[in-house]
Amino acid sequence: MTRPPAEPPAELVRFGTAERWVHRTTSTLMMVAIVTAAFLYLPFLAELVGRRRLLVTVHEWAGIVLPVPLVAGIFFRSLRADLRRLNRFGPQDKGWAWRAMRWGTRAAGAAGKFNAGQKLYAAVIAGATLVMMGTGLVMWFPNLTSLSWRTGSTFVHDWLALIVGVLVIGHIRMAMKDPEARHGMRTGRVSRNWARREHELWADEEEQAAQRQSEERSVDR
Template sequence: MSLRAETPAPPGARVRRFGRSQRWVHRATAALMGVCVVTAAVLYIPQLAVMVGRRALVVRVHECAGLALPVPVLLGLVSRGFRADLRFLNRFGPHDRLWLRAALRRDRRPASRPAGKFNAGQKVYAAWIAGATLVMLGTGLMMWFTRLTPLLWRTSATFVHDWLALTIGVVLAGHIGMALGDPEARRGLRTGSVSGEWAKREHSLWRP
């Protein structure tokens, strides 16, 4: 796919944005992340802990969901479409710098925010959440298998794990808020297709 202006689509035309594999990976990852966030809240907020009880079960569900979190992405690598999307997410170009500068200026004009299949904000979020997930997995394993590392390492891992979990919660809330404000983007993840008008306005350099 090249980063060229999209040819005009007929009014009401739908554009294919995501295949079945991309949508499955997103849904499975979102479900596992949701379980991790909810169980973490139960473990760390006393009022929720009292309401739910069964702390040992909650801990086990949290651990299993955390270990499974990378699995959807790893399974998705068998899909050519998913691998292509990963390449798009990993590439930053001059248009992405323009998008970020416009975002910092709060300039919401589509013309000032050129984007390919994924805009710069989505690329930054994907990179950050991938790195945060790996850190959470590593620190979680240190906390789980207590005999594998020295006490100082486990104490540091607990500190990083707890504060990064809070940061992830805040970032995820922002991500969900952005999604709630863009029904067409949600429709693309739900059905795989978006309107041609939306694609031209929000991702003007993307040519499906």
């Protein structure tokens, strides 16, 4: 007797436990670094702080341990798979960001698990984090470098911090517009309809994988 084809799942697993915790801890550290930086550099906020040295210490340590969650997460296969996806641009990504800026993400074309905008954001934040850690260390230990190094590091660190702050605010703003994307990051699951609407190529991959698994189980029986 031929079995009927399996129904496609109503929900898809988008993120595992490792990915969600890496995102949560990294975003928490990033926000601590951004907020403390704002209180250190903006005069009207600096006036509200009584223990500036403590604020500097919190800012320094939030920045220096920022990569730790990601380094710990590399030991998990699911996170390594997501990093490979973020690091690879496919044919579907060509021109995606330009179309998204003109017509919106839904009209920009089919996307994989991560669209081109998310890949660009991840690349810029990763690069900026490394540069800011390096310049931050120069500022943290001023006696180990020359004045020209300290001056240049301060200039790069401050302007890069402003750029990162704007990008993170934009990232949060985009997330606030998409409750199901936030639900997916919080629980790890998203509806099949959302996946097909926002990440069609990834939804196809997941449904094909589920179909293959169903067929393999049928053969085993």
